[in-house]
Amino acid sequence: MRRFTDNRILRALLAVQLAAASMLVAADDARGADPHEVQHFRTSDRCIACHNGMITSAGEEISIGLDWRATLMANSARDPYWQASVRREITDHPAARVPIEDGCADCHMPMARTEANLRGQPGAVFAHLPFDPAKPEDAEARDGVSCSLCHQITAEQLGKPESFSGGFVIGQPDAAGVHSEFGPFDIDHGRTRVMQSSTGGFRPTQATHVRQSELCASCHTLITTAFGPEGKAIGTFPEQVPYQEWLHSEYRDKQSCQSCHMPPVQENAPIVRVLGVNRPGVARHEFVAANFFMQRVLARYHDELDVSAEARELNVAAHRTMQFLQTRAARVSVDAPPLRSGRLEASVSVENLGGHKLPTAYPSRRAWLHFVVRDRNGGKVFESGALNPDGSIQGNDNDVDPLRFEPHYAEIRSSDQVQIYESILKDSAGAVTTGLISTVGYLKDNRLLPHGFDKSTADADVAVHGESVNDPAFGAQGHRIRYSVAVGSSPGPFQVEAELWYQPIGFRWANNLKRYDAAEPQRFNSYYDSMGGATAAVLARSCAPAACQAAGR
Numbered sequence: 001m002r003r004f005t006d007n008r009i010l011r012a013l014l015a016v017q018l019a020a021a022s023m024l025v026a027a028d029d030a031r032g033a034d035p036h037e038v039q040h041f042r043t044s045d046r047c048i049a050c051h052n053g054m055i056t057s058a059g060e061e062i063s064i065g066l067d068w069r070a071t072l073m074a075n076s077a078r079d080p081y082w083q084a085s086v087r088r089e090i091t092d093h094p095a096a097r098v099p100i101e102d103g104c105a106d107c108h109m110p111m112a113r114t115e116a117n118l119r120g121q122p123g124a125v126f127a128h129l130p131f132d133p134a135k136p137e138d139a140e141a142r143d144g145v146s147c148s149l150c151h152q153i154t155a156e157q158l159g160k161p162e163s164f165s166g167g168f169v170i171g172q173p174d175a176a177g178v179h180s181e182f183g184p185f186d187i188d189h190g191r192t193r194v195m196q197s198s199t200g201g202f203r204p205t206q207a208t209h210v211r212q213s214e215l216c217a218s219c220h221t222l223i224t225t226a227f228g229p230e231g232k233a234i235g236t237f238p239e240q241v242p243y244q245e246w247l248h249s250e251y252r253d254k255q256s257c258q259s260c261h262m263p264p265v266q267e268n269a270p271i272v273r274v275l276g277v278n279r280p281g282v283a284r285h286e287f288v289a290a291n292f293f294m295q296r297v298l299a300r301y302h303d304e305l306d307v308s309a310e311a312r313e314l315n316v317a318a319h320r321t322m323q324f325l326q327t328r329a330a331r332v333s334v335d336a337p338p339l340r341s342g343r344l345e346a347s348v349s350v351e352n353l354g355g356h357k358l359p360t361a362y363p364s365r366r367a368w369l370h371f372v373v374r375d376r377n378g379g380k381v382f383e384s385g386a387l388n389p390d391g392s393i394q395g396n397d398n399d400v401d402p403l404r405f406e407p408h409y410a411e412i413r414s415s416d417q418v419q420i421y422e423s424i425l426k427d428s429a430g431a432v433t434t435g436l437i438s439t440v441g442y443l444k445d446n447r448l449l450p451h452g453f454d455k456s457t458a459d460a461d462v463a464v465h466g467e468s469v470n471d472p473a474f475g476a477q478g479h480r481i482r483y484s485v486a487v488g489s490s491p492g493p494f495q496v497e498a499e500l501w502y503q504p505i506g507f508r509w510a511n512n513l514k515r516y517d518a519a520e521p522q523r524f525n526s527y528y529d530s531m532g533g534a535t536a537a538v539l540a541r542s543c544a545p546a547a548c549q550a551a552g553r
């Protein structure tokens, strides 16, 4: 009886939406004979029609569509840095253009690429640009990592190496042509029918794998194949391995990727605009993490980049990313004992609070220490690691010369030494590179380790590289570094400040694209250069003596 009543209310409430949806379905039917017909997916506008406009009883806006469309995943194909990088790779390796475009499309344009592969073709990137919304393949390409793709990934192979590097398996429709969209809940028959009929055959289906880290690991593990000059494979490289870092940390038994990156709604809440059953354990589709910089670029260049989210939503999302970074990513403390023979000896401790290395994933990310000593009058006596307005770091060799870089330091004694937590990649000649498809290994990897990560037992894919291997103060508790500074005749007492900075796209990574004389790299660099100080942000800070905290420093 209950279900019957629900269904009647449900039909009444959904009448308008169903009318709109059936027009879309009819448009699909009209395309029926076209061999390019979009078969396996629906673009997000179809899903957002119902999964939007939800508010909790406490007044929290929890719309799935609004949250998702301001994320990096929703914009993975529009991302101007991604487009510039694909152009760079096919310019460097022209003989491998087809497999490179297919490979890059795998995770960044996954719906269009999956459809192409099902037609027996490789995925393309530039054939979809600029996006022509009248073409179904372009609409799918533009939609990035969309609802209908992520929710159709099956449990098959998840967690196994076959699933990595974009090896997720999309479910096949059943005999009646119905596709399963997997989710965490048990949905009753009436509601299942509503979604299925309005989407033209996409049915909500309960499955446990959507709450597991292994789902995310399929795309968030990227082992690249390096190509030599003739387009021949010459090696592989673990470019992005946050899942493997997480597996080697204490979080593997405590918190999934979802639990940190899809914050929980604190009360029972509806997951759909109408027919709201209040469900426990709803997760926000914020996918909040680190790349506030690209969210700001997408906001500022919203129209030229053809972004669906409004600029305001992207700015709110960038702000949320910043809050996440400043509260959940790291802690810094500094401790400065009194002067000894004209030298100030301070030690700075940095702790990573996240579930993997800090930074993790895409290798353009870097974090570093900005350390300043001031005298009694507030004058700077010493400084290491200041950010320049162009996004470079003062004293960092790599920002001046692409072939050099800062080592990992146990102690810093002069202002041209900077402690940078980063990965530095090498090509087959052993030279520093930022070319993903030229990279065969790491020259340096001293990214901060998560709690529980034992560097001495780490697998090769997540190992530490460079001087940090033998630094006893670098480990699962973070890093403790000394600063030993000659203060000369400056008047004490001295005040010491330490800040941990983070920059999603490091100066060297952006600037190495400048030599590519093509539209996408040139456009990206003009954006980068226009953002000024907004390329980087402070994650955590501390100062000594304690009284300086009150001064807001």
Ligand code: HEC
Binding pocket: 014, 017, 018, 021, 042, 046, 047, 048, 049, 050, 051, 147, 148, 151, 181, 182, 183, 184, 185, 186, 187, 188, 191, 192, 194, 195, 198, 199, 202, 204, 205, 206, 207, 270, 271, 272, 275, 276, 277, 279
């Ligand atoms: C006509 C409205 C409507 C449309 C359009 C729609 N859905 Fe749903 N969806 C629902 C309803 C109703 C439920 C069940 C809500 C409940 O029981 O609380 C649901 C549930 C879900 C669930 C949860 C499944 C589970 O087992 O936990 C997922 C995932 C989902 N939808 C994805 C999608 C995707 C992807 C699209 C676009 C292809 C889409 N929906 C389009 C109405 C819709």
Ligand code: HEC
Binding pocket: 079, 081, 082, 085, 086, 089, 100, 103, 104, 105, 106, 107, 108, 164, 165, 166, 218, 219, 220, 221, 222, 223, 240, 291, 294, 360, 361, 362, 365, 436, 437, 504, 505
């Ligand atoms: C296995 C899936 C996968 C494949 C294949 C893949 N990427 Fe990515 N890419 C990602 C993920 C996940 C991120 C986000 C990681 C992060 O934020 O640190 C990313 C981020 C990036 C970024 C940084 C974007 C930004 O705004 O900062 C660039 C550039 C990029 N990828 C280029 C490429 C290129 C070029 C290729 C092809 C050679 C490629 N990707 C292939 C998964 C993939």
Ligand code: HEC
Binding pocket: 044, 047, 048, 051, 064, 065, 068, 069, 073, 145, 146, 147, 148, 150, 151, 183, 184, 210, 211, 258, 259, 262, 271, 281, 282, 283, 284, 285
């Ligand atoms: C990157 C993968 C991914 C994308 C893209 C994605 N989802 Fe989800 N979605 C999830 C995961 C994972 C969960 C389960 C989260 C949990 O319970 O820990 C989920 C949960 C849901 C639920 C159940 C309610 C909830 O929020 O817990 C619905 C409904 C849903 N998604 C619809 C959508 C729609 C609509 C879109 C597009 C606007 C979308 N999803 C995009 C991964 C994704």
Ligand code: HEC
Binding pocket: 072, 073, 075, 076, 077, 079, 082, 106, 107, 108, 110, 145, 149, 150, 168, 215, 216, 217, 218, 219, 220, 257, 258, 261, 262, 287, 288, 289, 290, 291, 292, 294
């Ligand atoms: C189909 C491939 C795919 C799947 C599955 C996937 N991701 Fe992503 N994800 C990407 C790509 C590609 C990007 C980078 C987009 C860009 O920056 O251009 C990304 C970016 C992100 C970011 C933004 C990182 C930043 O720097 O701010 C977060 C957070 C994220 N994903 C979390 C998740 C979680 C959690 C899951 C599992 C529920 C998941 N992803 C599943 C492909 C995927």
Ligand code: HEC
Binding pocket: 213, 216, 217, 220, 242, 243, 244, 246, 251, 255, 256, 257, 258, 260, 261, 289, 290, 291, 324, 325, 328, 329, 353, 354, 355, 356, 357, 358, 359, 360, 361, 362, 365, 504
């Ligand atoms: C304990 C909470 C926590 C868990 C668990 C967690 N993360 Fe994160 N993640 C963070 C924090 C905090 C950041 C921001 C700091 C940073 O960049 O590391 C982040 C950043 C990221 C980024 C962006 C990194 C960058 O600098 O571009 C990606 C991608 C990501 N996480 C993916 C994952 C994946 C995949 C998993 C599961 C295997 C996961 N995370 C598990 C807390 C967590």
